[in-house]
Amino acid sequence: MRKAFGFLVLFGLGFLAGAYVLRTYFPSTAPIAAPPSVRDESAKTLLASLETPAPETQSAPPTNFETMLRTASQRISRAVVNVDTTGEVRTWRGPARVGGQGSGVIISTDGYIVTNNHVIRIGREVAPNIMVTLQDGRRFRATPLGTDSQNDIALLKINATNLPAAQFADSDKLEVGDWVIAVGNPFGFGHTVTAGIVSAINRNIEGAGNVPSGLIQTDAAINQGNSGGALADSRGRLVGINTAIFSPVGANVGIGFAIPINRVRQVVREILEHGSVGQAWLGISYADLSDPELRRALSEDFPELKFPSTGMLIMQVLRNSPAAEAGIRPGDVITSVNGRNVANIEQMQQIMRRMKPGEKVKLRLWREGRTVDIEVVLGVRPEGM
Numbered sequence: 001m002r003k004a005f006g007f008l009v010l011f012g013l014g015f016l017a018g019a020y021v022l023r024t025y026f027p028s029t030a031p032i033a034a035p036p037s038v039r040d041e042s043a044k045t046l047l048a049s050l051e052t053p054a055p056e057t058q059s060a061p062p063t064n065f066e067t068m069l070r071t072a073s074q075r076i077s078r079a080v081v082n083v084d085t086t087g088e089v090r091t092w093r094g095p096a097r098v099g100g101q102g103s104g105v106i107i108s109t110d111g112y113i114v115t116n117n118h119v120i121r122i123g124r125e126v127a128p129n130i131m132v133t134l135q136d137g138r139r140f141r142a143t144p145l146g147t148d149s150q151n152d153i154a155l156l157k158i159n160a161t162n163l164p165a166a167q168f169a170d171s172d173k174l175e176v177g178d179w180v181i182a183v184g185n186p187f188g189f190g191h192t193v194t195a196g197i198v199s200a201i202n203r204n205i206e207g208a209g210n211v212p213s214g215l216i217q218t219d220a221a222i223n224q225g226n227s228g229g230a231l232a233d234s235r236g237r238l239v240g241i242n243t244a245i246f247s248p249v250g251a252n253v254g255i256g257f258a259i260p261i262n263r264v265r266q267v268v269r270e271i272l273e274h275g276s277v278g279q280a281w282l283g284i285s286y287a288d289l290s291d292p293e294l295r296r297a298l299s300e301d302f303p304e305l306k307f308p309s310t311g312m313l314i315m316q317v318l319r320n321s322p323a324a325e326a327g328i329r330p331g332d333v334i335t336s337v338n339g340r341n342v343a344n345i346e347q348m349q350q351i352m353r354r355m356k357p358g359e360k361v362k363l364r365l366w367r368e369g370r371t372v373d374i375e376v377v378l379g380v381r382p383e384g385m
Contacts, residue, residue, distance in 0.1 A: 042110040043272055049108065049168075050265040068234050072181055073193045075236025078135050078164035079106040080229055082185040083115050083142070083156075085127035098122060103184035103229030104132060104156065105238060107268070109165050111140075113156040114264060115228030116243055117147045120154050132158050135191055146271035149381060150278035150353070151212045151259060152243050153267045154228075166230060169237035171260035174198055174216065182220040182242055182256065184229025196220030196254075203257065205246070215257040216240045222256030231258040240264075270353065280355040281381040283321020286312040288345045289333060308366050310343045311335040326376040333366040357381075 086099040102119030106112070113132060120127050130142040140158035147154045178198045186192050200217035218231065222245050231240035240258030270277045287294055289311045298307055307313075311333040317323050334342055337351045338361060355361060357380040365372040 042108065042112075045110070046108045046112050047269060047272055050269050068179065069181060069195050072179075072232055072234050072236035073183070076166060076181070076230050076232040076238065077183050077191055077193065079166035079238075080104070080135065080183045080191060081106060081113060082133040082190065083113075083119055083228060084131045084133070085120055085122060086129045086131075087122040087125070087127045089123065100127070101185060101188050101225050102227045103225065103242070105228070105230045105241065106163050106165050107168075107238075109161065109163050111158040111160045111163060112268075113142065113158065114241055114268060115154050115156060116241065117149050117152045117154045119228040120144055120147070120156070130156065132156065134163070146274075146276040148267045148271065148276070148278045148353070151263060151267050153241070153259065153264055153271075155268055155271045166232075166238040167236070168261055168265065169233050169235070169239045171216070171239045171262045174201055174233075174239055174260075176200060179234040180216075180218050180220055180239065181232050181234075181236075182218065182222050182226060182229065182258075183232065184222070184226035184242060186221075186223035186225040188225055192226075194221035199255070205244070205257070212243065212259055212263075214260065214263070215243070216260055218256050218258065219254040220256060221254075226256075274354050277353045279381055280352060280357050280359065280378040281322065282352065282361075282376065282378060283318040283323040284314050284328065285316040286314050286334065286345075286348070289313045290344065305369065308333055308335055310341075311366060312342055312345070312348050322376050322379045326374050328363070328365070328374060328376070329367070331367070332372070334363055335366055335371075336364040338362050339364075 081104045083102045083104045084099065086097065088095045089098055100119065100122065102115060104113040104115035104119070107114050120130055126144055126147070130144065132140050132142045140160055142156040142158050145155045145157055176198050179195065180198055181193055181195045183191065183193050196219040198216060199219050203215045203217045204213040205215070216231065216239065220231070222242050226242045229242045230238055231242055233239050238261050240260050241264050242256065242258045244257045246255040267277070289295065289307060290309065294313065295307070314328060314330055314332045314334065317328055317330055334348070336342060337348070340351060342348045342351070355378055357378055359378050361376050361378060363374050363376060365374060
């Protein structure tokens with residue numbers, strides 16, 4: 001990471017520096033619990049609620065600006081929880097007890113909670129002990145149902161009912177200048193509300209490690225411990241899950257980022273249906289061949305070649321990756337995966353996100369005017385990628 005960038009992804013407050021350095025020595029922990037069966041009535045209810053945002057009439061706007069943020073805070077705060085993790089790491093002195101703190105948001109009345117993937121991790125492993133504290137002080141042990149490392153989302157379940165759940169907004173309708181509030185557990189202080197505006201949308205952070213793309217940028221104060229907490233609109237509806245900050249000093253400087261709630265809803269659906277997603281690794285970077293600028297550049301650089309009209313142009317193949325071992329080369333074009341045509345990046349990502357490490361995938365490639373079929377055994381996505 002460049003020194004000038006100084007980007008800090010919010011790991012939970014309380015991690016020991018030494019433990020972080022030695023994270024590769026963590027003992028293995030119990031695997032993430034299998035996702036609930038779709039026959040589970042509570043899972044069915046949650047899946048149905050994720051399909052569309054709640055009607056506008058469910059949260060009428062406040063009557064004046066003076067009470068707007070107060071009303072929004074009251075509506076969303078009840079659904080925000082504190083998330084505490086504990087576990088052990090191995091050091092040269094022996095096992096050491098470590099832990100972290102973050103936030104989460106209740107998204108159903110019967111105990112489903114969304115937080116960040118990095119909040120429930122101790123090093124590379126899912127924390128063996130995850131405790132959730134509600135605003136009313138009640139504490140519950142949480143079970144992780146699944147994670148998505150690419151989008152930094154985790155889904156938890158606690159054994160409770162009649163909980164105050166957040167109401168979803170439509171994050172696609174956000175505009176720069178809209179008022180938002182951030183609610184979470186900064187530095188372990190407990191429920192804290194900060195306010196600001198949407199500073200930018202669809203923000204990508206280059207060189208920031210394992211940080212999702214297409215983020216909401218806000219100047220509402222976000223600090224360590226806010227990770228996994230709520231970003232809500234002026235009506236108290238959930239528009240995003242806070243995930244990271246930009247800061248040369250490690251604390252808020254007015255540049256924070258949240259994962260849009262529309263994407264979170266999609267990730268939660270996938271976790272409920274498939275378990276953890278986004279863990280399989282091919283080891284390539286690619287670009288959408290239907291992009292007009294890319295096609296213009298290819299026609300200028302390779303006028304003798306007639307590239308397919310759609311597909312994923314492989315830009316880079318990482319050394320020692322599954323793709324490299326299978327003989328995939330930069331310049332190849334992926335036209336189908338397991339017999340399914342790939343027309344754009346979104347389709348490619350959706351296919352790959354549902355695959356598992358160790359699974360065999362059949363790729364059909366275009367290579368300098370001819371068709372090549374290659375089978376690849378997927379690996380495990382490395383930490384930070």
